[in-house]
Amino acid sequence: xxxxxxxxxxxxxxxxILHALSDPVRVAIYAExxxxxxxxxxxxxxxxxxxxxxxxxxxQHFRVLREAGLIHSERQGVEMRNTSRCGEIEQxxxxxxxxxxxxxxVQSAERARAARRRAKGS
Amino acid sequence: xxxxxxxxxxxxxxxxILHALSDPVRVAIYAExxxxxxxxxxxxxxxxxxxxxxxxxxxQHFRVLREAGLIHSERQGVEMRNTSRCGEIEQxxxxxxxxxxxxxxVQSAERARAARRRAKGS
Numbered sequence: 001x002x003x004x005x006x007x008x009x010x011x012x013x014x015x016x017i018l019h020a021l022s023d024p025v026r027v028a029i030y031a032e033x034x035x036x037x038x039x040x041x042x043x044x045x046x047x048x049x050x051x052x053x054x055x056x057x058x059x060q061h062f063r064v065l066r067e068a069g070l071i072h073s074e075r076q077g078v079e080m081r082n083t084s085r086c087g088e089i090e091q092x093x094x095x096x097x098x099x100x101x102x103x104x105x106v107q108s109a110e111r112a113r114a115a116r117r118r119a120k121g122s
Numbered sequence: 123x124x125x126x127x128x129x130x131x132x133x134x135x136x137x138x139i140l141h142a143l144s145d146p147v148r149v150a151i152y153a154e155x156x157x158x159x160x161x162x163x164x165x166x167x168x169x170x171x172x173x174x175x176x177x178x179x180x181x182q183h184f185r186v187l188r189e190a191g192l193i194h195s196e197r198q199g200v201e202m203r204n205t206s207r208c209g210e211i212e213q214x215x216x217x218x219x220x221x222x223x224x225x226x227x228v229q230s231a232e233r234a235r236a237a238r239r240r241a242k243g244s
Contacts, residue, residue, distance in 0.1 A: 095217070099221035103139075
């Protein structure tokens, strides 16, 4: 089993954070972890934003979040426990994560409104 | 000559903005455009952050910024005039661009300090 790698907070880069959080599914995962405050297992997220996500895709999303320094993962038996590193990140790059998550929220709300308009029109 | 395409502000996506601004050179270009307020030509940026950048690479950076909706470009003879669309973006995604630019500033300052420490130590 490959060891899990976590960058030290000083090695976390803006580029990696922006890449990791440019994906709506990863932002949704991260938002749930950051909100819940406590460790969550990957399987909690198998349905996110009303979409079923294959387990392999989900593992890949968690890997990107972990390698960007956004989450901490720990194996516990066959499960993986994940916690957000939002406190550390906020200290290093104040306001960054919040602004990105808010922008995704704005965009999701707009897309949902547009979808409703299309559904009404059809 | 290919026409220049600019997304309407409603079609600008968080994903495209994060991708465009994940590159330090593009952030530096964008920061200068946003600061200057007035149109600037691509050749103004041939040396940025003490690095010489090939003209073709620079054109590519401007294309990414333009297609993400971050700048407006206009051909004037052989030159390209670029202006930032920061007002529109700020209205759609408040605080996003500022937080990203600030994070890059923090990171650049840290990297400069680390480089000075290495130079002193050697």
